[in-house]
Amino acid sequence: MLLSSDILIQAVANGLLTGAIYALIALGLTLIYGVLHIINFAHGALLTAALFAAFFADRVLGIDPWISVFALAPAFFALGYLLQRLVVWPASRGEDRAILLVTLGLAVIIENGLLFQFRSDTRTIDHPFGFDVVELGTMLLATTRVVAFFAAIGVAAALFVFLAMTDTGRAIRAVAKERLGAELSGVDVPHIYAVTFGLGTACLAVAACLLLPSYYVTPQVGNAFVLVAFTIVVLGGMGSVPGALAGGLFIGVVESISGLLYGETLGQLGIFLIFILVLLFRPQGLFGAKA
Amino acid sequence: MRDHLAPVLIVLALLAGVPLVVDSNVVLNFLKVALMLALAGTGWNLLGGYGGQFSFGHAVFFGTGAYAVAVLQVRFGINAWAAFGAGIVLGAVLGLAIGWLTFRAGLRGSYFALVTLAFAEVARIIASVWPLTGAGAGILIPLREGFLTLQFGSRAEGYWFVLALLGIAMLIVRAIEVRRFGAQLVAVRENEDAARALGVDVLRVKLLAIALSGGITASAGAFYAQTFLYLDAGLAYGPWISVEALLTAIVGGIGTVWGPLLGALVLQALSELGKHLGGDAPGLGLVLFGAVLILVVRFAPNGIVGLARSLRPRRLARG
Amino acid sequence: MAELLAEAEGITVRFGGLVAVNDASVPVPEGCIVGLIGPNGAGKTTLFATIAGFQKPNAGSIRFRGADITRLPPHRRAALGIARTFQIVQPFAGLTVRENIAVGAHLRHAGRADALAAAEAVADRVGLAPLLNLPAASLTVAGRKRLELARALATEPQLLLLDEVLAGLNPSEIRDMIPVIRAIRDGGVTVLMIEHVMQAVMALAEEIHVLAGGRIIARGGPEQVARDPAVVEAYLGHGAAARLQGGAHA
Ligand SMILES: Nc1ncnc2c1ncn2[C@@H]1O[C@H](COP(=O)(O)OP(=O)(O)OP(=O)(O)O)[C@@H](O)[C@H]1O
Numbered sequence: 100m101l102l103s104s105d106i107l108i109q110a111v112a113n114g115l116l117t118g119a120i121y122a123l124i125a126l127g128l129t130l131i132y133g134v135l136h137i138i139n140f141a142h143g144a145l146l147t148a149a150l151f152a153a154f155f156a157d158r159v160l161g162i163d164p165w166i167s168v169f170a171l172a173p174a175f176f177a178l179g180y181l182l183q184r185l186v187v188w189p190a191s192r193g194e195d196r197a198i199l200l201v202t203l204g205l206a207v208i209i210e211n212g213l214l215f216q217f218r219s220d221t222r223t224i225d226h227p228f229g230f231d232v233v234e235l236g237t238m239l240l241a242t243t244r245v246v247a248f249f250a251a252i253g254v255a256a257a258l259f260v261f262l263a264m265t266d267t268g269r270a271i272r273a274v275a276k277e278r279l280g281a282e283l284s285g286v287d288v289p290h291i292y293a294v295t296f297g298l299g300t301a302c303l304a305v306a307a308c309l310l311l312p313s314y315y316v317t318p319q320v321g322n323a324f325v326l327v328a329f330t331i332v333v334l335g336g337m338g339s340v341p342g343a344l345a346g347g348l349f350i351g352v353v354e355s356i357s358g359l360l361y362g363e364t365l366g367q368l369g370i371f372l373i374f375i376l377v378l379l380f381r382p383q384g385l386f387g388a389k390a
Numbered sequence: 391m392r393d394h395l396a397p398v399l400i401v402l403a404l405l406a407g408v409p410l411v412v413d414s415n416v417v418l419n420f421l422k423v424a425l426m427l428a429l430a431g432t433g434w435n436l437l438g439g440y441g442g443q444f445s446f447g448h449a450v451f452f453g454t455g456a457y458a459v460a461v462l463q464v465r466f467g468i469n470a471w472a473a474f475g476a477g478i479v480l481g482a483v484l485g486l487a488i489g490w491l492t493f494r495a496g497l498r499g500s501y502f503a504l505v506t507l508a509f510a511e512v513a514r515i516i517a518s519v520w521p522l523t524g525a526g527a528g529i530l531i532p533l534r535e536g537f538l539t540l541q542f543g544s545r546a547e548g549y550w551f552v553l554a555l556l557g558i559a560m561l562i563v564r565a566i567e568v569r570r571f572g573a574q575l576v577a578v579r580e581n582e583d584a585a586r587a588l589g590v591d592v593l594r595v596k597l598l599a600i601a602l603s604g605g606i607t608a609s610a611g612a613f614y615a616q617t618f619l620y621l622d623a624g625l626a627y628g629p630w631i632s633v634e635a636l637l638t639a640i641v642g643g644i645g646t647v648w649g650p651l652l653g654a655l656v657l658q659a660l661s662e663l664g665k666h667l668g669g670d671a672p673g674l675g676l677v678l679f680g681a682v683l684i685l686v687v688r689f690a691p692n693g694i695v696g697l698a699r700s701l702r703p704r705r706l707a708r709g
Numbered sequence: 710m711a712e713l714l715a716e717a718e719g720i721t722v723r724f725g726g727l728v729a730v731n732d733a734s735v736p737v738p739e740g741c742i743v744g745l746i747g748p749n750g751a752g753k754t755t756l757f758a759t760i761a762g763f764q765k766p767n768a769g770s771i772r773f774r775g776a777d778i779t780r781l782p783p784h785r786r787a788a789l790g791i792a793r794t795f796q797i798v799q800p801f802a803g804l805t806v807r808e809n810i811a812v813g814a815h816l817r818h819a820g821r822a823d824a825l826a827a828a829e830a831v832a833d834r835v836g837l838a839p840l841l842n843l844p845a846a847s848l849t850v851a852g853r854k855r856l857e858l859a860r861a862l863a864t865e866p867q868l869l870l871l872d873e874v875l876a877g878l879n880p881s882e883i884r885d886m887i888p889v890i891r892a893i894r895d896g897g898v899t900v901l902m903i904e905h906v907m908q909a910v911m912a913l914a915e916e917i918h919v920l921a922g923g924r925i926i927a928r929g930g931p932e933q934v935a936r937d938p939a940v941v942e943a944y945l946g947h948g949a950a951a952r953l954q955g956g957a958h959a
């Protein structure tokens with residue numbers, strides 16, 4: 100196959116841009132896994148919900164996603180907090196299989212509620228920078244995606260600092276490491292669980308607002324992302340924040356290059372195969388230590 | 391010694407009598423779909439309910455059964471009955487293959503749920519691009535009514551056919567329940583290490599369970615293909631059937647013979663209600679399903695069967 | 710001395726940097742009750758796990774009736790006749806006591822009716838008969854310990870590995886269990902037991918091995934081991950033996 104290096108470099112750059120968004124979505128998932136030890140099957144549906152929220156903020160209220168993110172992130176934090184506090188925890192009594200089912204139930208409700216309300220039409224917004232590009236050497240990169248890239252990296256870094264520096268962050272890490280010990284030393288574990296779920300959900304709101312200018316919305320759109328996010332989380336090691344970042348960028352590039360070589364559908368297939376292979380042979384992640 | 395099969399046989403006989411007294415197409419269609427879902431759910435229940443291995447991707451078996459029937463007939467001219475049997479065997483073999491990969495790697499709980507989901511998605515993507523399965527356009531089984539083509543002229547015959555499949559599946563499950571394999575399967579669900587210490591070959595038990603489970607759910611898919619005569623990747627391998635298969639068992643009563651049948655009847659009724667309330671807009675039925683799933687997990691973890699048992703003052707025999 | 714039924718030979722198990730069991734050998738003569746004692750964290754449970762096949766040793770071998778079984782998985786060892794209980798009890802919580810024991814009985818009885826009958830007989834022997842229909846989750850600590858014992862016994866083992874089945878029981882419950890264990894041995898089952906309750910090991914075991922820091926530091930008859938200064942030191946700390954001796958003189 101003959102590919103000019105320019106095209107390849109362009110594909111890598113595009114992959115990195117998408118990968119940062121993937122990383123942000125995966126970050127929410129891995130954070131929830133690391134602390135609550137549950138796989139949140141509602142993650143994709145919540146991303147879809149966030150995309151719809153950002154869409155209507157733009158179309159109905161005329162608020163640009165880059166602005167509405169400052170309202171939607173706290174709103175989705177609250178949503179996540181309440182879902183964990185009022186639905187997931189009480190309904191599952193903390194039992195693993197029950198949690199799986201409850202998050203699956205939430206996913207089904209959200210996705211199909213949106214489908215019922217909005218049908219499966221594809222929606223897009225007209226963003227003021229929608230057609231702008233940034234020139235970087237020989238590369239042309241969509242401005243909206245470059246902005247999204249830096250914002251996503253920034254949010255990930257902020258989250259990292261939050262976990263490392265603040266009292267709440269320390270409590271979250273304490274619960275993740277040793278739940279019983281944290282409980283005994285006075286940490287309000289149900290609250291920390293809900294805060295974590297809220298943070299994971301807030302990541303989705305940010306990801307949605309960054310995606311929307313260059314992407315579209317349908318009631319099923321979250322699924323594609325979340326399966327990629329699962330792959331990233333598994334690749335980076337369940338519960339690892341740096342792993343999610345590295346995994347996100349990696350998968351973004353893999354997807355972009357394999358899409359270039361084999362077409363989009365087969366590129367997707369490649370991601371799932373990576374996913375299955377990693378689960379089967381290195382479930383602790385590529386970067387994780389062997390248990 | 392055959393006592394344990396009697397209740398199942400009686401209920402099957404009663405259900406078999408329905409077309410003799412009811413002449414409504416609506417009712418028979420309703421029951422036919424409900425029985426098909428119960429069949430898919432019975433497969434899920436064997437692995438998930440008895441064995442404790444929650445699959446979120448049973449569509450992979452349903453779709454494989456469905457495509458096997460369609461592809462073998464349409465592309466290779468194989469007789470419908472033979473194709474149907476091949477579909478079931480293929481489902482079981484696929485179950486063995488997936489089980490061999492995942493259980494040997496020690497995947498359980500959320501990890502197993504995730505990897506089964508991924509297998510179903512891989513199958514869906516492959517089916518949506520592979521010319522053999524009709525790729526994006528799907529595959530159509532030509533309409534040729536007749537016994538040999540396994541296409542029944544009257545609604546009642548199709549209904550009896552799926553009832554027979556469900557009956558066999560329920561009898562298999564009931565027979566397993568009262569045998570060594572059943573005891574070991576449940577032991578694996580409750581505590582793998584303890585089971586191992588008591589001489590249970592955990593891997594073998596899980597493999598046998600997933601093979602049977604795959605075969606049973608594949609038979610539901612094969613029936614689907616043979617009834618609706620059209621398939622595409624989303625119908626055969628879509629997440630809807632993965633969700634419905636586990637829902638029927640959980641709503642009806644996980645790890646019980648009756649669960650999937652009861653659950654399927656309730657869910658099918660809910661789905662009709664959804665259509666009634668929501669008109670032609672899709673989604674409402676599934677919203678109700680999701681809500682029911684959470685409510686059942688919250689308030690009735692043993693489903694309808696569990697509720698019924700707790701209402702009866704005397705202890706019922708298991709199953 | 711009777712013939713050896715089983716033998717752990719030169720077993721070493723490492724967890725990362727920690728050497729949990731260090732070149733330990735324990736011969737188990739047929740028809741005996743052998744005690745394995747030692748302070749907390751000595752490596753007793755880990756050594757048990759290697760005998761039952763739950764833990765692969767880094768070095769050493771396990772022999773059973775002369776055959777090397779070091780590589781056999783746990784279920785194959787159970788089939789050969791090695792049964793273990795768990796220090797941290799592992800009941801099938803959602804099943805009844807009867808169903809719990811029947812899982813063990815199924816190892817030798819394919820038919821459901823046979824297995825259930827065998828389970829009831831075992832329940833009789835360990836005093837669980839009145840509780841057969843209760844869910845295992847509803848048992849007390851003493852009941853759960855008995856259930857561990859009953860399930861293991863239901864596999865009709867030749868070698869029974871008991872990991873602290875008396876821990877957490879009150880003195881009268883312990884007094885009830887001692888004849889039960891002795892009767893098991895009298896029924897022809899060889900017993901290797903880990904126990905912290907000294908008075909029970911002293912009463913039951915013909916031979917005792919003492920594990921400390923992963924090493925076997927003493928072995929012999931109960932009297933002999935109890936008087937061994939190395940054992941006293943291992944339990945009570947360095948210099949304790951001398952202090953005790955001094956105390957006895959004063
Ligand atoms: N799976 C494991 N991973 C890491 N370390 C372990 C593991 N199992 C045991 N250990 C360590 O190995 C050492 C021996 O543990 P073991 O349970 O065998 O001791 P024990 O003699 O049975 O103690 P106790 O009397 O408290 O039951 C301990 O330091 C323990 O922390």
Ligand SMILES: [Mg+2]
Pocket residue numbers: 753754755796
């Ligand atoms: Mg121990």
